[in-house]
Amino acid sequence: MTRVVVSGLRKSFGSRVVLDGLDLEVPEGSLTAVLGPSGSGKTTLLRILAGFERADAGSVTLGENVVEDGRTQLPPEARRVGYVPQDGALFPHLNASGNVGFGLSRQERKSGRVEELLALVGLSGEGRRYPHQLSGGMQQRVALARALAGRPSLVLLDEPFSSLDAALRAGMRADVARVLSETGTTAVLVTHDQDEALSLADRVAVLRDGRVAQCASPEELYTDPLDPALASFVGDANLLEGTVRAGAAVTSLGTLVIADGVSPFAEAQKVMVLVRPEQLELRAANGAAGLGGRVVECRYFGHDMLVTVEMAGEIKGGPPVLHARLSGQSPLDTGSPVALSVEGPVKAWPASS
Ligand SMILES: Nc1ncnc2c1ncn2[C@@H]1O[C@H](COP(=O)(O)OP(=O)(O)OP(=O)(O)O)[C@@H](O)[C@H]1O
Numbered sequence: 001m002t003r004v005v006v007s008g009l010r011k012s013f014g015s016r017v018v019l020d021g022l023d024l025e026v027p028e029g030s031l032t033a034v035l036g037p038s039g040s041g042k043t044t045l046l047r048i049l050a051g052f053e054r055a056d057a058g059s060v061t062l063g064e065n066v067v068e069d070g071r072t073q074l075p076p077e078a079r080r081v082g083y084v085p086q087d088g089a090l091f092p093h094l095n096a097s098g099n100v101g102f103g104l105s106r107q108e109r110k111s112g113r114v115e116e117l118l119a120l121v122g123l124s125g126e127g128r129r130y131p132h133q134l135s136g137g138m139q140q141r142v143a144l145a146r147a148l149a150g151r152p153s154l155v156l157l158d159e160p161f162s163s164l165d166a167a168l169r170a171g172m173r174a175d176v177a178r179v180l181s182e183t184g185t186t187a188v189l190v191t192h193d194q195d196e197a198l199s200l201a202d203r204v205a206v207l208r209d210g211r212v213a214q215c216a217s218p219e220e221l222y223t224d225p226l227d228p229a230l231a232s233f234v235g236d237a238n239l240l241e242g243t244v245r246a247g248a249a250v251t252s253l254g255t256l257v258i259a260d261g262v263s264p265f266a267e268a269q270k271v272m273v274l275v276r277p278e279q280l281e282l283r284a285a286n287g288a289a290g291l292g293g294r295v296v297e298c299r300y301f302g303h304d305m306l307v308t309v310e311m312a313g314e315i316k317g318g319p320p321v322l323h324a325r326l327s328g329q330s331p332l333d334t335g336s337p338v339a340l341s342v343e344g345p346v347k348a349w350p351a352s353s
């Protein structure tokens, strides 16, 4: 188990700045997700942590050891880091056992360690199969077992579920979380999938412009994002303007209670308000109280649905449509008139002038 501290990390390829003074702390034994869009430098960060890529500046400390700074760079094999690359990258000419045991000594291979690892990832008795005889999910499990074989103090996972279908992905996420917590391994997982980061990780670090814009627990990130852009990036967000009055925000959707009270805001201050889609309630409009609107789209997912509502009145500081997430209801017809209201306290930031 190892704490990871990344400080002031910089990396450019030619004139393209990818990491621009990135700071990140990964607590010992935690699973930390680094969330960022495609091209934001996630793989680059992992490759620097693993020692496959050199940073231009900054430092990386694994446990007690500075493995990378201006002067020293510890080679990958001396870092005790397990790496599951973005494409899994199993050796095609080796069977599952061969892949898992690749970095182990002959003695370790004979000690039953390979079978133990295959069992850990749910592949007992499958060691003879070659990568092309394994499903995508099984290949990912072999890659994880291989990364864990040398009892690494840190495991790096590069979008390990992106090639799997939705059903397999959910199962694999749970399995990976279990394996990592059973082995007590510190892990960094990079992904561009918000749901994956929020549902899997203890901590989520959001990459933006080559830095960590916010690092927090999934709940804090979702309910208390540092700015409106982060709010939109980690989930669906309705953003609108408000004016603070007596601790609440007066908006086009009514007077909304601000989460965490008034303390940061002055009376009459302009604010930007976040209303998550699950905070919107819709009712059939026949005389119901609430603001009037009309359904323009309903995306039905079974467990819930995302309804786009065009509002009759103007929404100050936001687009004229709102997104509502509803569960336990039948899909709504396009064009249906609805009455809308907001449930619960809302997050607010000072409006940027
Ligand atoms: N070896 C390299 N040489 C030149 N440019 C590179 C190299 N590696 C990465 N880049 C560039 O750095 C940027 C970040 O790449 P990186 O692979 O780290 O992003 P990513 O967040 O992992 O993206 P994805 O989600 O698509 O995997 C990209 O613009 C990429 O083209």
Ligand SMILES: [Mg+2]
Pocket: 042, 043, 044, 086, 158
């Ligand atoms: Mg990548």
